Amino acid sequence: MTELNRIALKILENGKGILAADESTGTMTKRLHSVKVESTPQNRILFRETLFSSEEMRQCIGGVILYDETIKQTASNGKSISQLLSEVGSMPGIKVDTGAKQMAGSSDEKITEGLDGLRERLKEYSKLGAKFTKWRGVYNISNKFPSKLSINSNAHALARYAALVQECNMVPIVEPELLMEGSHSADDCFAKTSAVIKKCFEELILHNVDLSGVILKPNMILAGTESRHKISNEETAKLTVKCLKDTVPKEVPGIAFLSGGQTEVQATENLNLINKFNDTDFIMSYSYGRALQQSALKYWAQDINDIKGTQAIFNHRAKMCTLAAKGKWSKELENK
Numbered sequence: 035m036t037e038l039n040r041i042a043l044k045i046l047e048n049g050k051g052i053l054a055a056d057e058s059t060g061t062m063t064k065r066l067h068s069v070k071v072e073s074t075p076q077n078r079i080l081f082r083e084t085l086f087s088s089e090e091m092r093q094c095i096g097g098v099i100l101y102d103e104t105i106k107q108t109a110s111n112g113k114s115i116s117q118l119l120s121e122v123g124s125m126p127g128i129k130v131d132t133g134a135k136q137m138a139g140s141s142d143e144k145i146t147e148g149l150d151g152l153r154e155r156l157k158e159y160s161k162l163g164a165k166f167t168k169w170r171g172v173y174n175i176s177n178k179f180p181s182k183l184s185i186n187s188n189a190h191a192l193a194r195y196a197a198l199v200q201e202c203n204m205v206p207i208v209e210p211e212l213l214m215e216g217s218h219s220a221d222d223c224f225a226k227t228s229a230v231i232k233k234c235f236e237e238l239i240l241h242n243v244d245l246s247g248v249i250l251k252p253n254m255i256l257a258g259t260e261s262r263h264k265i266s267n268e269e270t271a272k273l274t275v276k277c278l279k280d281t282v283p284k285e286v287p288g289i290a291f292l293s294g295g296q297t298e299v300q301a302t303e304n305l306n307l308i309n310k311f312n313d314t315d316f317i318m319s320y321s322y323g324r325a326l327q328q329s330a331l332k333y334w335a336q337d338i339n340d341i342k343g344t345q346a347i348f349n350h351r352a353k354m355c356t357l358a359a360k361g362k363w364s365k366e367l368e369n370k
């Protein structure tokens with residue numbers, strides 16, 4: 035077993051998942067303003083440290099994706115954030131892309147940037163304690179999208195990123211996200227997600243990336259938010275497993291889904307069903323941002339010093355997601 039494979043498996047062992055707390059300052063500011071909290075560096079680290087020091091971190095959260103600002107901040111006890119996480123057995127990770135920008139040649143689509151100077155930034159993050167990284171490619175679904183250009187360019191960037199990350203002995207999370215927004219059917223989401231993931235692995239292989247040291251972070255197969263033909267959660271789970279079975283090489287140890295705008299309970303229930311239908315050897319877990327933090331953030335905003343109350347909400351969410359990653363979640367446990 036290689037060191038990278040060991041890290042990937044450790045992050046996702048025993049139903050553990052990933053907390054995606056890597057919102058850029060711009061996105062975090064929007065999230066904080068939506069609950070009427072001022073977006074200062076102090077408030078941003080206060081909310082995040084509240085989650086990172088919750089009791090269920092040890093049992094449920096195998097890794098946390100941080101943002102550049104956060105990995106350089108200090109916890110209230112004077113320790114670094116990487117140290118705080120390592121002490122509860124959670125691996126520190128870091129988002130290394132610099133965002134999705136309008137794509138030249140297809141202006142309604144986006145291309146993710148951040149390759150320039152990446153090798154040097156990776157060395158710095160590794161010194162700061164990061165063991166894994168994230169890069170997100172983002173794709174629209176419509177009649178003409180994602181275009182071949184977007185599929186090829188984003189896959190190429192993801193592969194160059196992953197190769198550089200492994201060179202620096204960290205595990206790359208490869209995240210191709212097809213957005214939920216739109217009137218597309220679930221079948222369309224299935225076909226387009228399959229094409230995108232296939233291309234990503236083609237490029238990863240071309241760039242000699244060790245697939246046993248990669249975590250894939252895909253979207254689930256859902257009908258678009260504006261679609262009149264919604265499918266059941268069971269169908270979502272079956273289609274999602276089928277898509278990944280068809281497209282992901284067997285060397286890949288684990289898959290950690292994004293929540294992508296699903297509600298907390300929907301993202302949990304779908305993950306649970308995915309694990310019930312999972313007839314592959316892939317670990318199927320979570321790497322949720324909104325679906326782990328939304329309720330905790332709302333509660334915290336009412337009194338940012340109510341650490342225990344906020345943690346109770348986060349603990350419950352983390353517990354439910356980890357049960358779902360084992361296929362052991364139920365509505366009864368959710369509402370208990």
Ligand code: 13P
Nearest residue numbers: 054292293294322323324
């Ligand atoms: P969501 O779970 O909120 O989609 O966030 C996951 C993520 O990291 C997106 O890049």
